[in-house]
Amino acid sequence: MKDIIVSLKELGKNYNGLDVLQNINLDLKAGEVLGLFGHNGAGKTTMMKLILGVIEASSGSVNVFDVAPQSKQAWHSRKKIGYLPENVSFYDHLTGLEVLTYFARLKTSPKPQVKQLLEQVGLTHAINRPVKTYSKGMRQRLGLAQAFLGEPKLLLLDEPTVGLDPIATKEFYLSVDNLKSKGASVILCSHVLPGVEQHIDRAMILAGGKMQALGTLNDLRNQADLPVNIAAHGLNGAVLDDPKLNLHLIKNTSENSQLQVPEQNKISVLKHLLAYDNITDIHLDAPTLEQLYQHYLNKHDQQKNVTKQGTQL
Numbered sequence: 431m432k433d434i435i436v437s438l439k440e441l442g443k444n445y446n447g448l449d450v451l452q453n454i455n456l457d458l459k460a461g462e463v464l465g466l467f468g469h470n471g472a473g474k475t476t477m478m479k480l481i482l483g484v485i486e487a488s489s490g491s492v493n494v495f496d497v498a499p500q501s502k503q504a505w506h507s508r509k510k511i512g513y514l515p516e517n518v519s520f521y522d523h524l525t526g527l528e529v530l531t532y533f534a535r536l537k538t539s540p541k542p543q544v545k546q547l548l549e550q551v552g553l554t555h556a557i558n559r560p561v562k563t564y565s566k567g568m569r570q571r572l573g574l575a576q577a578f579l580g581e582p583k584l585l586l587l588d589e590p591t592v593g594l595d596p597i598a599t600k601e602f603y604l605s606v607d608n609l610k611s612k613g614a615s616v617i618l619c620s621h622v623l624p625g626v627e628q629h630i631d632r633a634m635i636l637a638g639g640k641m642q643a644l645g646t647l648n649d650l651r652n653q654a655d656l657p658v659n660i661a662a663h664g665l666n667g668a669v670l671d672d673p674k675l676n677l678h679l680i681k682n683t684s685e686n687s688q689l690q691v692p693e694q695n696k697i698s699v700l701k702h703l704l705a706y707d708n709i710t711d712i713h714l715d716a717p718t719l720e721q722l723y724q725h726y727l728n729k730h731d732q733q734k735n736v737t738k739q740g741t742q743l
């Protein structure tokens with residue numbers, strides 16, 4: 431299909447007989463941003479390398495811009511891909527300007543873009559300094575400028591915000607939003623979950639090389655069926671004792687009452703709370719990406735334990 435930029439079917443990779451990625455299925459559409467999350471060693475970088483064609487799949491298939499990334503035809507589409515590796519490294523004795531000019535030549539990107547990108551990532555003041563004098567965050571910014579070269583149609587970003595300060599992180603996400611609005615597809619993996627949710631369309635959670643979840647955050651919330659968090663002010667420690675509401679009281683002080691309720695009881699609980707005359711404020715929070723991530727990882731650990739116990743019997 432024309433609209434599908436990356437298609438993974440039953441994709442698997444093993445190293446020396448050990449499965450590090452199994453049965454991954456994904457159709458990434460044009461203009462879609464996918465957040466890829468998982469513990470250390472879950473298989474995130476391996477998946478990116480398979481999409482880039484740097485390593486070969488052990489099973490299943492990869493298609494990027496409708497061709498296998500290791501095929502000869504893939505040569506033409508490589509220019510359309512931007513990649514930020516997990517650990518950026520450059521020719522240290524070259525200046526930032528020289529490094530980016532070199533990459534721009536390799537990618538045949540327009541020359542004016544080099545200075546423009548260096549400005550976008552906030553490195554204008556340091557373009558004539560050798561990269562060996564750059565701080566970790568400055569190197570990461572240079573790495574991002576390199577990935578953004580040529581206005582890519584597919585961006586693969588491995589830990590893009592590592593080392594970035596809060597302002598640079600915010601600016602990075604704005605750049606992602608901007609590329610998305612121009613139709614670029616993005617796969618980004620990160621261990622820093624707060625702040626990511628509003629910039630991704632779907633999330634994939636990997637654990638032990640297997641896909642634990644794939645969908646929009648709402649899909650994941652519906653599947654996980656985690657409780658909703660409610661904070662109420664002004665209850666003055668009133669007893670919330672209706673057993674039908676099935677609520678779990680986390681904290682109940684004179685100022686603040688915090689409770690968790692199953693999603694399906696949310697409205698009844700809100701009606702119940704509003705019946706208290708003294709109530710002054712109510713906050714309602716859906717499960718965060720962090721809570722969802724924790725839920726799917728716990729589920730994976732439980733499944734692993736069941737399998738382990740089964741094999742011990």
Ligand SMILES: Nc1ncnc2c1ncn2[C@@H]1O[C@H](COP(=O)(O)OP(=O)(O)OP(=O)(O)O)[C@@H](O)[C@H]1O
Pocket residue numbers: 445450468469470471472473474475476477516
């Ligand atoms: N060249 C290799 N040879 C053998 N095993 C490898 C190789 N590359 C990766 N692995 C293994 O594959 C698994 C997945 O590694 P990968 O780098 O994809 O994880 P990751 O999810 O990106 O982890 P992290 O968050 O730590 O970067 C790990 O168990 C790793 O040891």
